[in-house]
Amino acid sequence: MRKETQKEMAAKAAALYVRDGMTLGLGTGSTAYYFIREAGAMAAKGFRFRAVVTSKKSRELALAFHIPVISPEETEFIDLAIDGVDEIDKDFCAVKGGGGALLREKIVASKAHEVIWIMDESKLVDRLGAFPLPVEVLPFGSRWTADAAKRLGGDVRLRCVEGRPYRTDNGNAILDMTFPQRTDYRTADRELRRIPGVLETGFFDAICSRIIVGGRDGVREILNPERVCMTAMDESF
Numbered sequence: 001m002r003k004e005t006q007k008e009m010a011a012k013a014a015a016l017y018v019r020d021g022m023t024l025g026l027g028t029g030s031t032a033y034y035f036i037r038e039a040g041a042m043a044a045k046g047f048r049f050r051a052v053v054t055s056k057k058s059r060e061l062a063l064a065f066h067i068p069v070i071s072p073e074e075t076e077f078i079d080l081a082i083d084g085v086d087e088i089d090k091d092f093c094a095v096k097g098g099g100g101a102l103l104r105e106k107i108v109a110s111k112a113h114e115v116i117w118i119m120d121e122s123k124l125v126d127r128l129g130a131f132p133l134p135v136e137v138l139p140f141g142s143r144w145t146a147d148a149a150k151r152l153g154g155d156v157r158l159r160c161v162e163g164r165p166y167r168t169d170n171g172n173a174i175l176d177m178t179f180p181q182r183t184d185y186r187t188a189d190r191e192l193r194r195i196p197g198v199l200e201t202g203f204f205d206a207i208c209s210r211i212i213v214g215g216r217d218g219v220r221e222i223l224n225p226e227r228v229c230m231t232a233m234d235e236s237f
């Protein structure tokens, strides 16, 4: 089964957790696209919800699907954030930011009562590391920031597009970092945050309450037992 079909299946399953009146957090990327499209179809059927978006691209998509978009200033919290991942291990630790939206994605996830990550099965890994860890840094002094990051051990590349430094929606640069095998991501994340100029890393420390994986055998949902979540409670009562 094609990866795109797997993503679409996961997105459709996630849409079952959307309730009327919710404030949603909309992620970024190709898997998030399928969810936004699904949410748009629900809005067309009369579901009322609104959304905080994590990127300009997702804002465009949400508006194209007639989903009301609000700014973070207009809400105290988010009921449900839905997003994709680049890779995730069995402890629900994930690397995100392949699409460059990691900073806004982390802000939105941190204000969400529930976070669901949707994905095709290729995103499940035994150990993080195959996908480089994106780190959002201030353009000012970014070479010094990269040098400091390099001293933590590992390879650091400034993300470029068509030969020019990539810029996030926040106007910042991204360093893509590859670590030696068996690197402890929690430690690396902590060390990176101590470097002046580092604004956020794409390491998401088990922040989700549920993952939904589209695969060759259908859709699998896996609950994170460490995170209390509304939908899990719904199911047990």
Ligand code: 5RP
Binding pocket: 027, 028, 029, 030, 031, 032, 083, 084, 085, 086, 095, 096, 097, 098, 099, 100, 101, 102, 105
């Ligand atoms: C964007 C992200 C995406 O969620 C991540 O890159 C996965 O993207 P895709 O669904 O296209 O594989 O973190 O910043």
